[in-house]
Amino acid sequence: MAAYQNRNSQYATGSNEKRGQRTRSSEGTVSTTMSSSSGRESAATHVTEAPTYSKKIVVVGDGGCGKTCLLISYSQGYFPEKYVPTVFENYITYPTHPPTGKTVELALWDTAGQEEYDRLRPLSYPETDLIFVCFAIDCPNSLDNWYPEVLHFCPYTPLILVGLKSDLRHKKSCIDMLKTQGLTPVTAEQGMAVAKKMGAQYMECSSKEMRGVDEIFEQAIMTVVANDRRNMETPTALAASAGDGKTQAPVGSLENLGMLIISAPAAEGSTPSRVDLFLGVESGLQMRVWTRTWMRIPKL
Template identity: 40%
Template sequence: MSTGANLQETYFISPIGKGCKFQLLDDSTSVTPDPGLQFKIVIVGDSGCGKTSLFTSFIRGYFPTEYEPTIFENSRTFLKNETTGEVLTADLWDTAGQEDYERLRRLSYQDSNLIILAYSLNARESLLNIPEVWAPEILSYCENTPILLVGLKADIPEHNVDPFDAVKVANSINAVAHIQCSAKEMFNVSRVFDTCFSVVYNNYKKQQKVSKRFSKPASGHFRTPSKPKVTTPVKAKYENPIHEEEPYVEHYEKSHCCVIC
């Protein structure tokens, strides 16, 4: 993980605005969610890359011992902003990565506020598929939705993903941040979700300010408008940056991606 630490120290750029800490409230806690602060976060990525384990480790506080392939599952959680005391409602949507469930998975994009785009640090193909498969799919169904790129299984020593390649992919898809984490070791799991909730929370507050400026009250739940399916090919917009010949450092210095390892 030393390479990741060097990346953070040298190239850290934060585009997400004010970072916040959020406390996950358990079922026994009596809560009154704040009106409007209801968000939908969807996780997508290759099958078996660790998506379900990430959600489970965050919600339950422990790593699942058995692998169960996901078809579709969503969980509602409540979180407290430790700075303001506001209570957020978060709907976390887990999806299947298999092609067989492509049609069902695409329905989950509607009204999403943020997409966690996941890959496995020990499966380079899962990173290659992000600009080839997943980013074009997201572009087709929720073009304006922020994307957080997350590298999973950081606890496995046999990494075959170069962190510089991951950053190049993050830049190419305009991700708000890139975070490496381990659900098994609970490494950076809280950071992943604090980043998610900070992004959607800050976007909501910006929308409120704009609404007040034009004397229009912010409407109900903050949602990113869903986009109709793009009929023209979109893959050309996401040429795989890992295969580019240009020097990596020059590419990165022009970037605006936050790197968190």
């Protein structure tokens, strides 16, 4: 697994004005203040009813690439100037889904990118709804280190490739340092090209300047909720199709109906990047169980 990683990231810190701290629940401790901009509440303070959705996001990336600062900036509302832990504590926050206003229980899992944590990191992957694959814009070598590991452990999980430290892209000292190594900061075009190969979305942010941080998490919430809704709608659509006489099967056995529908949406003339699989089982007792998953088609 160490072969996946080449960690050589420089990080420059500076002062930043604090915003209102977001409310969060973390390992039994609760912050009781809430950012007016976030709209998120902790379970121990204001949440009075069960959230509509419960989702888990895992954050991976090279050690020092800025992923922990991303999580601290998002949860606390300011960039950490002094001490930054190697691994940010896992915590649960309660943002809202913008289109519907429904509450989402969002569990954020930070991971350590150092090689010595290679055996522990896979414990974070089960039941993950979305993964942030992070890299530092000032460290080109960190751009594509993590896709092999993520593909191995979470081949069907949606990805967002996140470019961190975007404030360093045009910083002279960063440009000069990379120039001595024959390198340049990662461009947005390069990031989007890698994301396309991964079948991932692409976004950038600067935690230091608090620019683009909220947008990344808002997009993540939109993605995981959209996937959840598609999973819920699939059984209804397929059952309606069967009710119209398009799919018929004898009744009486425990598993008498197996249905596999393959959908590969893509622009005309292009190669699909993923295949949607819908599996359904219906019993003679009118018990119906449906599941949906998808697989990413690797680029040839």
